[in-house]
Amino acid sequence: MTESTSRGPFRLVTVNTAPERAKILIGRMIEGLSDRYDIIHLDNCTTIEGVAATVRQHQPDILFSASMWTSEQAQKIRMIAERERPGIKMHAIPQGLQVERGPDAIVEYLLENVPHLLEAVAS
Numbered sequence: 001m002t003e004s005t006s007r008g009p010f011r012l013v014t015v016n017t018a019p020e021r022a023k024i025l026i027g028r029m030i031e032g033l034s035d036r037y038d039i040i041h042l043d044n045c046t047t048i049e050g051v052a053a054t055v056r057q058h059q060p061d062i063l064f065s066a067s068m069w070t071s072e073q074a075q076k077i078r079m080i081a082e083r084e085r086p087g088i089k090m091h092a093i094p095q096g097l098q099v100e101r102g103p104d105a106i107v108e109y110l111l112e113n114v115p116h117l118l119e120a121v122a123s
Contacts, residue, residue, distance in 0.1 A: 008038030016066035
C-alpha cells in the first residue's frame with residue numbers, strides 16, 4: 001500500500017462514560033493510524049441506553065465499547081448495535097485496562113488491534 005492510499009472512511013461511535021477522555025484517546029488512535037486509515041469519530045454514547053438511538057442516527061461502520069464496561073455490558077452494547085445496524089463491527093476494549101494501565105495503554109492497545117478490525121470492515 002502506498003502512502004497516498006489510506007482505507008476508509010470508517011465511521012466510528014464509542015460507548016464511554018467519560019466522553020472527553022474518549023475523544024482524546026480516539027483522537028490519538030486516529031492520528032496514529034492516519035497514514036493507513038481514514039477514521040471519523042462521529043459520536044460517543046455515555047450510557048448503554050443511548051446506543052440504539054446513536055447507532056440509528058449515525059449508522060457507523062464500527063463501535064468501540066470502553067474498558068469501564070463489564071463483558072456482560074459489552075455484550076449488551078453489541079446486541080443493541082447489531083440490532084440497529086446489522087453487520088456493524090464491534091470491539092470491546094478489555095475491562096479494567098484504563099484503570100490498571102492508564103490512557104497510554106488504551107491508545108497502544110487500539111493501535112495494535114484496530115487495523116485488524118478495519119481490514120475486516122474493508123473486505
